[in-house]
Amino acid sequence: xxxxxxxxxxxxxxxxxxxxxxxxxxxxxxxxxxxxxxxxxxxxxxxxxxxxxxxxxxxxxxxxxxxxxxxxxxxxxxxxxxxxxxxxxxxxxxxxxxxxxxxxxxxxxxxxxxxxxxxxxxxxxxxxxxxxxxxxxxxxxxxxxxxxxxxxxxxxxxxxxxxxxxxxxxxxxxxxxxxxxxxxxxxxxxxxxxxxxxxxxxxxxxxxxxxxxxxxxxxxx
Amino acid sequence: xxxxxxxxxxxxxxxxxxxxxxxxxxxxxxxxxxxxxxxxxxxxxxxxxxxxxxxxxxxxxxxxxxxxxxxxxxxxxxxxxxxxxxxxxxxxxxxxxxxxxxxxxxxxxxxxxxxxxxxxxxxxxxxxxxxxxxxxxxxxxxxxxxxxxxxxxxxxxxxxxxxxxxxxxxxxxxxxxxxxxxxxxxxxxxxxxxxxxxxxxxxxxxxxxxxxxxxxxxxxxxxxxxxxxxxxxxxxxxxxxxxxxxxxxxxxxxxxxxxxxxxxxxxxxxxxxxxxxxxxxxxxxxxxxxxxxxxxxxxxxxxxxxxxxxxxxxxxxxxxxxxxxxxxxxxxxxxxxxxxxxxxxxxxxxxxxxxxxxxxxxxxxxxxxxxxxxxxxxxxxxxxxxxxxxxxxxxxxxxxxxx
Numbered sequence: 001x002x003x004x005x006x007x008x009x010x011x012x013x014x015x016x017x018x019x020x021x022x023x024x025x026x027x028x029x030x031x032x033x034x035x036x037x038x039x040x041x042x043x044x045x046x047x048x049x050x051x052x053x054x055x056x057x058x059x060x061x062x063x064x065x066x067x068x069x070x071x072x073x074x075x076x077x078x079x080x081x082x083x084x085x086x087x088x089x090x091x092x093x094x095x096x097x098x099x100x101x102x103x104x105x106x107x108x109x110x111x112x113x114x115x116x117x118x119x120x121x122x123x124x125x126x127x128x129x130x131x132x133x134x135x136x137x138x139x140x141x142x143x144x145x146x147x148x149x150x151x152x153x154x155x156x157x158x159x160x161x162x163x164x165x166x167x168x169x170x171x172x173x174x175x176x177x178x179x180x181x182x183x184x185x186x187x188x189x190x191x192x193x194x195x196x197x198x199x200x201x202x203x204x205x206x207x208x209x210x211x212x213x214x215x216x217x218x219x220x221x
Numbered sequence: 222x223x224x225x226x227x228x229x230x231x232x233x234x235x236x237x238x239x240x241x242x243x244x245x246x247x248x249x250x251x252x253x254x255x256x257x258x259x260x261x262x263x264x265x266x267x268x269x270x271x272x273x274x275x276x277x278x279x280x281x282x283x284x285x286x287x288x289x290x291x292x293x294x295x296x297x298x299x300x301x302x303x304x305x306x307x308x309x310x311x312x313x314x315x316x317x318x319x320x321x322x323x324x325x326x327x328x329x330x331x332x333x334x335x336x337x338x339x340x341x342x343x344x345x346x347x348x349x350x351x352x353x354x355x356x357x358x359x360x361x362x363x364x365x366x367x368x369x370x371x372x373x374x375x376x377x378x379x380x381x382x383x384x385x386x387x388x389x390x391x392x393x394x395x396x397x398x399x400x401x402x403x404x405x406x407x408x409x410x411x412x413x414x415x416x417x418x419x420x421x422x423x424x425x426x427x428x429x430x431x432x433x434x435x436x437x438x439x440x441x442x443x444x445x446x447x448x449x450x451x452x453x454x455x456x457x458x459x460x461x462x463x464x465x466x467x468x469x470x471x472x473x474x475x476x477x478x479x480x481x482x483x484x485x486x487x488x489x490x491x492x493x494x495x496x497x498x499x500x501x502x503x504x505x506x507x508x509x510x511x512x513x514x515x516x517x518x519x520x521x522x523x524x525x526x527x528x529x530x531x532x533x534x535x536x537x538x539x540x541x542x543x544x545x546x547x548x549x550x551x552x553x554x555x556x557x558x559x560x561x562x563x564x565x566x567x568x569x570x571x572x573x574x575x576x577x578x579x580x581x582x583x584x585x586x587x588x589x590x591x592x593x594x595x596x597x598x599x600x601x602x603x604x605x606x607x608x609x610x611x612x613x614x615x616x617x618x619x620x621x622x623x624x
Contacts, residue, residue, distance in 0.1 A: 056618055077545065080544075083540065099238045108537070113541065
């Protein structure tokens with residue numbers, strides 16, 4: 001089953017006098033259960049590709065079909081709802097909210113989805129347990145190790161049972177041993193049926209994926 | 222609903238994590254609301270007090286004052302205009318005319334007022350000397366606590382007799398009995414006939430620091446030709462209007478229209494009310510400026526807070542917060558700040574007014590509390606909407622990259 005399809009997607013920024021073509025007519029298909037690594041040097045357009053695939057941004061031209069629905073012309077609020085229910089993001093810098101506990105960080109997407117408090121907490125606990133963070137539920141982000149923080153972020157990405165998990169350099173801020181643990185989590189999640197897209201510039205990390213897409217100068221090569 | 226509750230909770234968590242900053246931000250609103258509440262309380266207290274004072278003066282009373290006394294509906298914006306400020310052309314003889322010719326007026330009392338120094342055996346007291354008639358006791362319903370008031374014959378003969386207010390009696394005689402003693406007023410010896418009971422103080426002014434002498438004596442003692450005004454007493458409540466019309470007609474026989482005014486207590490009260498009302502509004506308006514300053518403080522801190530949390534806003538948007546939710550989140554934060562300040566200000570204001578009321582009349586009005594509360598809500602919304610709108614419009618990708 002096709003989850004995401006990019007159809008001749010271009011993204012152009014009007015920075016200064018010359019338009020900057022960040023993506024040039026990119027075509028991409030992601031099937032359910034895929035484990036894809038998107039590779040490319042910095043400035044290649046891989047982040048922009050991920051943003052468009054993750055409904056954080058809309059293309060200048062071309063179509064983005066997410067689960068048979070054209071999302072390239074949707075409003076910001078509509079895109080926010082798709083991100084909330086269908087996409088799980090994992091970032092290089094974890095992006096946990098510092099003043100709130102691990103449990104509260106993990107259940108945040110459910111708050112925006114309007115799930116009631118009791119259900120939210122139960123699901124957040126289950127997801128934390130799945131990632132071995134049961135003991136850390138009431139810790140604050142600054143009391144967690146880098147690996148624990150990233151696992152919290154993965155729990156947050158998983159809690160709404162998304163159709164696709166998008167991870168942008170998820171091991172970039174971690175030592176190699178912890179990085180490997182995180183990659184192992186993604187492999188396990190993929191084995192359990194989740195669709196995972198990993199953006200990285202590290203060959204060793206990319207090798208773990210079942211398919212590698214290389215992007216260079218805004219084009220898939 | 223669920224989201225709103227969570228956002229409210231979140232606002233409290235955020236504000237609590239920056240206690241000092243939140244408190245300082247609220248301070249502007251606290252000061253503004255406190256001063257608005259206090260000033261309105263003092264204004265209302267004064268009004269209530271003065272009304273009570275007027276009501277205690279006695280029933281069915283009218284005044285004749287020199288010059289023109291215009292009420293609020295005057296063309297030049299209202300208020301008191303010129304009353305009492307013009308040179309008086311009123312005389313005791315006009316008073317006799319009033320008694321003889323009118324049917325609705327029961328009593329007429331001409332009066333004078335002079336600053337005078339009363340002395341007795343080396344002690345002296347600066348006071349107000351009121352020239353009145355023997356009917357004063359009846360009109361004001363005030364009788365000496367010791368001794369007696371002067372009589373009609375003493376008044377007509379222009380006898381040098383005096384009735385002392387409580388303060389004057391205490392200052393000059395202390396524990397001793399002043400009755401029958403001779404005091405000196407303006408180089409003349411006066412015999413003390415009586416002492417009036419204490420009336421208390423009005424807004425810090427001692428009403429017992431007064432002495433009363435016959436008006437005839439006052440004119441010669443202070444070398445005056447005219448009196449300052451008349452107190453008239455109508456026969457009853459129903460004849461006040463009639464008394465006023467008659468008084469005007471009678472006075473016009475000897476004077477021009479703009480030489481005098483006949484005023485009843487009610488219109489006097491309405492003028493006092495208007496003046497105090499305008500004063501209260503003006504003072505509260507000045508205090509309200511500090512509310513605006515407080516609002517600007519909130520706006521400033523919200524902009525700082527949003528800049529600090531740009532990355533957090535980006536993350537929230539990435540995981541599904543719509544622009545509307547972000548807007549509400551920050552709007553609630555600024556409203557919580559301003560309403561927190563408002564409620565604190567109301568509490569301090571009410572306690573402060575209760576404290577002031579020990580020394581000076583202050584009345585807390587329900588509408589001033591309601592007003593203060595809604596003004597603080599409105600300030601939170603007005604000064605929060607720009608920063609919150611800015612947060613809501615942030616591009617999630619740029620916000621996430623913000624360092």
